[in-house]
Amino acid sequence: MLAGGVLLAGCARSQPEDGKAMRSDDGSTATAAASRPRIRWRMASTYPSRVVILGSMGKRVERLVREISGGRFILRFHEPGALTPPFEIFDAVAYGAIEAGWSTPGYWAGREPALQLFASVPFGPRAEEYLAWFDHGGGRQIFEDIYHRHGIHSLICGVSPPEAGGWFKREIKSPEDFRGLKIRYFGLGGKVLEKLGASVQLLAGGDIFPALELGTIDATEYSVPAVDLNMGFYQAARHYYFPGWHQQSTFFELLINLKKWEALPPADKAVLKAACSANIRESLSEGEALQVAAIEKLKAKGVVFHQWPPAVLKALRRAWDEVAAELAARDADFARAWQSLNAFRSRSRIWRRLGYLPEELTAPAPAGSSPSSSGGEGSREGP
Numbered sequence: 001m002l003a004g005g006v007l008l009a010g011c012a013r014s015q016p017e018d019g020k021a022m023r024s025d026d027g028s029t030a031t032a033a034a035s036r037p038r039i040r041w042r043m044a045s046t047y048p049s050r051v052v053i054l055g056s057m058g059k060r061v062e063r064l065v066r067e068i069s070g071g072r073f074i075l076r077f078h079e080p081g082a083l084t085p086p087f088e089i090f091d092a093v094a095y096g097a098i099e100a101g102w103s104t105p106g107y108w109a110g111r112e113p114a115l116q117l118f119a120s121v122p123f124g125p126r127a128e129e130y131l132a133w134f135d136h137g138g139g140r141q142i143f144e145d146i147y148h149r150h151g152i153h154s155l156i157c158g159v160s161p162p163e164a165g166g167w168f169k170r171e172i173k174s175p176e177d178f179r180g181l182k183i184r185y186f187g188l189g190g191k192v193l194e195k196l197g198a199s200v201q202l203l204a205g206g207d208i209f210p211a212l213e214l215g216t217i218d219a220t221e222y223s224v225p226a227v228d229l230n231m232g233f234y235q236a237a238r239h240y241y242f243p244g245w246h247q248q249s250t251f252f253e254l255l256i257n258l259k260k261w262e263a264l265p266p267a268d269k270a271v272l273k274a275a276c277s278a279n280i281r282e283s284l285s286e287g288e289a290l291q292v293a294a295i296e297k298l299k300a301k302g303v304v305f306h307q308w309p310p311a312v313l314k315a316l317r318r319a320w321d322e323v324a325a326e327l328a329a330r331d332a333d334f335a336r337a338w339q340s341l342n343a344f345r346s347r348s349r350i351w352r353r354l355g356y357l358p359e360e361l362t363a364p365a366p367a368g369s370s371p372s373s374s375g376g377e378g379s380r381e382g383p
Contacts, residue, residue: 039073039268041099041260044083044092046107047205052230052290054205054223057158057252057283058102064275073271075100086204093255094151101255105143105154106187112146114333116188117341118156120163120247122320125345127159127249127284129352134251137344142337153261157276158252161287163244164228165308166221167212167237172308175315184208184220188323189246195319205231212236221246225298226290234303241306245316252283 043062047055062077084092089101090108106119118139125133133139134156147154166185172178179197183190190200203211203220211217213236220237221244222228234240254276261269299305308316328335 036072036265036267039069039264041073041075042078042083043075043100043102043254044078044086044089044098045080045101046086046089046103048079049077050230051205052226053160053283053287054227054252057279060282061102061157061254061275061279064278065271068274068278069268069271073268075272077102080204080206089255090150090152093257096151096257096259099257099260102157102252103255104250104252106250109187111150112333113327113331114142114146114337117334117337118143118251118253119187120189120250121341122188122192122246122323123317124248125341127161129345129348130249130251131156131159131280132348133341133344138340139337139344142333142340146333147255148258151258153256153258155254155256155272155276156251156280157254158279158283159287160250160252160283161224161291162249163224163247164221165241165244165246166219167228167233168219168239168241169237170218171239171306172241172312174309175312181219182217184211184217184222185246186221187246188320189221191323191327192246192316192319195322196315209233209236224287224291225294226287229294229298234298234301238302238304239306240298240303241308243308245308245313 043058045055045058047058049055049059059077062075065073065075080086083098086103087107089098089103090111092098093101104119105115109116118134121130124130134143143154143156166183170177175196178193181193181198183193183198183200184203185193185198185200186202190202194200201211201217203217205222208217208220208222209232212220212233220233222231222233228234228240254272256272264272295305324338328338
């Protein structure tokens with residue numbers, strides 16, 4: 001039975017358009033592209049559209065699909081709860097109650113633990129390496145195999161940059177400070193904190209601030225600084241930790257009912273793929289561009305920025321290694337995806353080492369410097 005709260009509506013509405021035959025120069029007749037049936041799909045979102053990046057990415061997909069298709073394909077974004085509760089989108093799409101959903105694979109860990117590896121990975125890859133594994137290193141096939149068993153086809157459709165490590169009401173100075181801490185933490189990172197004695201909850205975005213303000217939780221993580229600023233967490237907790245060891249990059253997805261996907265002609269599948277590709281590019285550039293201004297605003301509001309003590313990061317890494325080994329031993333799909341990702345990263349390590357300059361050498365030149373003042377053509381001042 002479909003989980004409660006789902007709006008049981010009819011299937012996608014299609015209506016033929018009154019396209020006229022077009023005659024080519026050689027006298028043959030072809031039907032205009034606009035004469036193909038119009039498509040109207042509903043997309044339930046896990047994130048409110050007002051939430052920058054997380055929700056706005058979903059709204060952008062709606063616009064991109066409409067524009068790329070010339071207005072023939074409408075993928076209508078619906079706010080959380082309008083069609084189904086956020087954490088029931090998986091079932092709603094799988095059973096065909098709605099055609100599509102906007103979310104991240106990590107929310108479906110209760111159904112398929114391996115899907116967490118397609119959302120974010122503790123101490124994992126940056127966005128470009130993550131996408132390389134997914135597109136060219138075997139990740140996509142594993143991803144589709146898992147989803148197709150449930151009657152869903154999913155497209156990776158957005159990527160966010162590294163997240164913050166979390167908001168805390170008190171400082172975290174040692175691994176022992178996690179013991180007994182009530183914290184909202186997403187995905188695999190939450191399992192790592194449980195290893196260190198924290199009491200971890202997974203709350204929907206709209207439920208986090210009230211829980212933090214009322215003391216139901218002592219700490220939380222949610223997203224990047226621009227999103228966290230939007231959520232107002234600084235009003236309830238002042239200590240803001242970096243880096244986001246649990247999410248160095250995060251995938252977002254367009255969930256599609258598998259039967260609906262398979263019924264689409266190739267041209268319409270291409271519309272959705274093109275929209276997601278464009279959204280990934282825009283989400284990467286937007287995600288990087290928005291963070292500096294958000295950090296400056298948070299500092300002005302009195303937020304105290306911290307970097308994790310080395311001992312804490314080492315303890316988190318040890319705990320993650322234990323969690324990954326345990327999950328791989330219990331779940332064949334998790335083991336398959338984890339082995340695939342590790343093999344890809346191990347093989348590509350030589351390229352990361354040879355191809356990229358150290359960060360200290362790519363820092364911008366000091367303000368006011370110029371080629372003429374830094375030793376002539378071909379030389380520059382140090383960082």
